[in-house]
Amino acid sequence: MKKANKKANAAIVIIGNEILSGRTQDVNVVNISKWLNPLGVRLEEVRVIPDKEDIIIKTINEIRKKFTYIFTTGGIGPTHDDITSQSIAKAFNVSYGYHKEAYKILEKYYGKGKFNEGRKKMAKLPDKAKLIFNPSSTAPGFIIDNVYCLPGVPSILKSMLGGLKNKIVGGKKILSKTINLRTVESEIALSLKKIQNKFNTVEIGSYPFFKQGKIGVSIVIRSTEEDLISDCYKDIENFVKKKNIIVV
Amino acid sequence: MKKANKKANAAIVIIGNEILSGRTQDVNVVNISKWLNPLGVRLEEVRVIPDKEDIIIKTINEIRKKFTYIFTTGGIGPTHDDITSQSIAKAFNVSYGYHKEAYKILEKYYGKGKFNEGRKKMAKLPDKAKLIFNPSSTAPGFIIDNVYCLPGVPSILKSMLGGLKNKIVGGKKILSKTINLRTVESEIALSLKKIQNKFNTVEIGSYPFFKQGKIGVSIVIRSTEEDLISDCYKDIENFVKKKNIIVV
Numbered sequence: 145m146k147k148a149n150k151k152a153n154a155a156i157v158i159i160g161n162e163i164l165s166g167r168t169q170d171v172n173v174v175n176i177s178k179w180l181n182p183l184g185v186r187l188e189e190v191r192v193i194p195d196k197e198d199i200i201i202k203t204i205n206e207i208r209k210k211f212t213y214i215f216t217t218g219g220i221g222p223t224h225d226d227i228t229s230q231s232i233a234k235a236f237n238v239s240y241g242y243h244k245e246a247y248k249i250l251e252k253y254y255g256k257g258k259f260n261e262g263r264k265k266m267a268k269l270p271d272k273a274k275l276i277f278n279p280s281s282t283a284p285g286f287i288i289d290n291v292y293c294l295p296g297v298p299s300i301l302k303s304m305l306g307g308l309k310n311k312i313v314g315g316k317k318i319l320s321k322t323i324n325l326r327t328v329e330s331e332i333a334l335s336l337k338k339i340q341n342k343f344n345t346v347e348i349g350s351y352p353f354f355k356q357g358k359i360g361v362s363i364v365i366r367s368t369e370e371d372l373i374s375d376c377y378k379d380i381e382n383f384v385k386k387k388n389i390i391v392v
Numbered sequence: 393m394k395k396a397n398k399k400a401n402a403a404i405v406i407i408g409n410e411i412l413s414g415r416t417q418d419v420n421v422v423n424i425s426k427w428l429n430p431l432g433v434r435l436e437e438v439r440v441i442p443d444k445e446d447i448i449i450k451t452i453n454e455i456r457k458k459f460t461y462i463f464t465t466g467g468i469g470p471t472h473d474d475i476t477s478q479s480i481a482k483a484f485n486v487s488y489g490y491h492k493e494a495y496k497i498l499e500k501y502y503g504k505g506k507f508n509e510g511r512k513k514m515a516k517l518p519d520k521a522k523l524i525f526n527p528s529s530t531a532p533g534f535i536i537d538n539v540y541c542l543p544g545v546p547s548i549l550k551s552m553l554g555g556l557k558n559k560i561v562g563g564k565k566i567l568s569k570t571i572n573l574r575t576v577e578s579e580i581a582l583s584l585k586k587i588q589n590k591f592n593t594v595e596i597g598s599y600p601f602f603k604q605g606k607i608g609v610s611i612v613i614r615s616t617e618e619d620l621i622s623d624c625y626k627d628i629e630n631f632v633k634k635k636n637i638i639v640v
Contacts, residue, residue: 164438165568165597166423170421174417181414221598222577222581224584260578262578265581266578299602333470333472336472349413364415
């Protein structure tokens with residue numbers, strides 16, 4: 145059994161002009177984060193950067209030293225604006241070229257006659273990269289050191305996460321419990337603050353919402369310790385009762 | 393008339409555990425970016441960071457020197473986890489306390505009897521901050537130097553952007569034109585690459601899509617120069633015709 149890594153954390157680097165230009169709504173952060181929580185890996189930073197080699201290199205080299213796992217999304221396709229693989233190779237100062245296994249997988253999938261230059265480009269990876277299996281569209285992602293490079297298309301990315309699970313060593317599952325109240329934040333701010341001070345290792349978040357014309361506040365308690373969440377929840381329930389706030 | 397700032401760029405700093413935990417899907421990036429494009433300001437980086445003072449201070453101080461405009465979202469509400477204002481004050485090394493104008497606005501809105509501690513907290517800002525008017529829920533955002541602090545709730549944030557327009561000095565509008573093709577990226581990669589090399593100041597993006605069970609590729613051309621977009625578009629149309637690719 146792998147030894148748990150209590151302090152395992154992660155960052156996501158989204159590589160894509162289309163996110164920065166407002167053309168595309170990112171959804172990969174939510175998907176990766178929700179996948180990491182039960183693995184006991186805390187997502188601690190996200191960066192969105194353009195398809196520019198110097199920026200990719202600088203960002204990866206800065207961030208890979210700060211977090212246990214780095215996930216990149218985007219830029220591993222066949223077109224001219226897909227420059228993640230060669231940029232990551234430069235970041236690690238390794239050569240970039242055909243990856244035997246990736247080449248075989250792609251050649252088999254497309255057939256020799258249809259294995260054109262664009263498709264061959266997807267077999268070019270940093271030297272010694274390990275492949276991430278792609279059950280939807282074949283072109284693999286790759287791992288180099290602690291950097292996991294995934295595609296930008298959300299459905300394809302999601303299909304690849306399953307096969308990655310056994311490569312991630314995290315700590316205890318990150319658990320959360322939510323209580324939704326028919327109130328406004330300023331009415332409960334003081335009580336919540338006191339509870340946060342009492343449970344200083346628990347993460348208590350307060351988020352206003354508007355649903356079907358009604359306002360309310362979601363209180364989210366997050367911790368790896370079920371007991372702490374439960375105790376904290378009880379304290380919240382107590383002040384909620386005292387203040388006659390409706391739970392929705 | 394204000395002098396245009398051709399090189400105006402921007403970064404967004406999203407302050408919020410709820411985005412990192414996967415609980416909340418961010419939509420503010422798309423909204424701010426789409427608002428910046430016609431103002432001629434290019435969004436060049438996004439960071440998502442947790443509600444932690446030391447990280448907010450470090451990130452703001454690093455990023456505010458690199459970009460013309462910084463927009464922060466989140467953390468300016470009344471609860472304990474709203475720590476943007478005091479963290480920004482520390483980043484700028486200025487005092488943090490009641491802002492006269494903000495205090496008046498909020499006191500008037502809530503009425504003296506209901507102006508409790510949580511609500512008063514929203515009147516505490518970094519010294520000399522200028523207010524950003526909030527037409528939805530009153531609690532103002534603020535500007536200090538080139539840092540524009542906005543709330544995290546998307547509808548409120550959006551309502552505040554209108555009043556900010558005249559404070560942003562950008563360059564030429566960033567224009568874009570899209571052509572959707574019934575093809576796969578690897579079939580057009582080579583032709584697109586040639587066009588990108590010819591039009592090296594134009595940003596050509598290629599994005600696969602899946603719609604109603606059919607696959608295709610969106611090609612997005614982006615530039616401040618309408619002529620260049622038009623010329624580039626014509627070249628794309630030419631190879632599309634030659635290759636008998638259907639435009640959808």
